[in-house]
Amino acid sequence: MSAVTAARPAPPVLQLTDVGWSVGGAVILDDVSLEVREGEFLAFIGPNGAGKTSLFNLVSGLNPVSRGSIALDGADITRLAPHARARRGLGRTFQTSSLWPGMTVADHVRLAAQAAQGGSFQLWRRARPFTAEVTATLERTGLTGRAEALAGSLSHGEKRKLELAVLLVGDPRVMLLDEPMAGVSAEEVPALTELIRSLHRDEGRTVMMVEHHMDVLLGLADRLAVMHHGTLLALDVPDTVMADETVQLAYLGEEL
Numbered sequence: 496m497s498a499v500t501a502a503r504p505a506p507p508v509l510q511l512t513d514v515g516w517s518v519g520g521a522v523i524l525d526d527v528s529l530e531v532r533e534g535e536f537l538a539f540i541g542p543n544g545a546g547k548t549s550l551f552n553l554v555s556g557l558n559p560v561s562r563g564s565i566a567l568d569g570a571d572i573t574r575l576a577p578h579a580r581a582r583r584g585l586g587r588t589f590q591t592s593s594l595w596p597g598m599t600v601a602d603h604v605r606l607a608a609q610a611a612q613g614g615s616f617q618l619w620r621r622a623r624p625f626t627a628e629v630t631a632t633l634e635r636t637g638l639t640g641r642a643e644a645l646a647g648s649l650s651h652g653e654k655r656k657l658e659l660a661v662l663l664v665g666d667p668r669v670m671l672l673d674e675p676m677a678g679v680s681a682e683e684v685p686a687l688t689e690l691i692r693s694l695h696r697d698e699g700r701t702v703m704m705v706e707h708h709m710d711v712l713l714g715l716a717d718r719l720a721v722m723h724h725g726t727l728l729a730l731d732v733p734d735t736v737m738a739d740e741t742v743q744l745a746y747l748g749e750e751l
């Protein structure tokens with residue numbers, strides 16, 4: 496490999512250019528520009544209300560941008576609907592649980608697999624064995640032993656794993672994870688962290704993750720993006736961001 500090739504950074508998989516979002520005259524996000532590289536783990540931090548979830552909503556297409564543009568693999572996706580972005584490999588989880596409490600773990604994964612293949616929902620065929628994909632997804636997320644449990648009976652950590660399982664059947668290349676550790680007990684954090692690490696390191700998925708647990712992020716993130724009052728305050732490797740005085744000021748009164 497030549498020195499020139501070795502030094503070349505991975506191409507950007509996602510590009511945000513001057514992205515802004517306003518609601519009812521209030522500017523929630525302003526002028527956010529950033530690039531996420533192929534295979535990168537980019538973590539988003541920032542005080543409450545800084546605009547992290549709002550930014551994920553724009554990237555996933557849940558809300559339309561007011562200004563600027565978003566590109567995936569170099570193609571403009573600014574006006575694409577969420578399902579069209581998902582088909583191009585962009586998937587997300589939500590800060591609050593998106594599960595049906597009265598439905599089993601296996602049926603969540605089975606439905607998601609059918610939806611990803613564009614098929615109709617066939618829950619009445621419950622007697623049939625799981626497809627290889629459902630079995631593999633349950634195994635991969637550590638949920639095999641809980642396949643017939645109702646989602647409502649799961650611990651917070653298991654619920655987060657199931658949300659990841661539902662996301663994974665769509666095989667996203669770029670995953671947006673919004674506070675996956677929220678509500679999860681301290682005992683369950685390490686296993687969930689390892690699962691997310693393996694989706695990134697072993698499977699090469701690009702990850703953007705909002706998280707308040709800095710100890711979790713520092714073991715996972717290649718770079719940290721700091722949001723503050725709807726703007727991107729800093730974006731760099733963790734050590735540089737943590738030492739940044741402007742970042743420390745933004746967190747004044749809160750633990751970084």
Ligand SMILES: Nc1ncnc2c1ncn2[C@@H]1O[C@H](COP(=O)(O)OP(=O)(O)OP(=O)(O)O)[C@@H](O)[C@H]1O
Binds near residue numbers: 541547549722
């Ligand atoms: N649909 C909406 N209409 C009006 N204001 C909104 C809407 N969604 C978010 N906001 C406001 O935008 C700001 C940013 O919210 P957002 O949830 O993106 O912050 P966050 O950084 O994710 O916060 P947290 O860490 O607490 O989850 C907040 O002031 C919030 O009240």
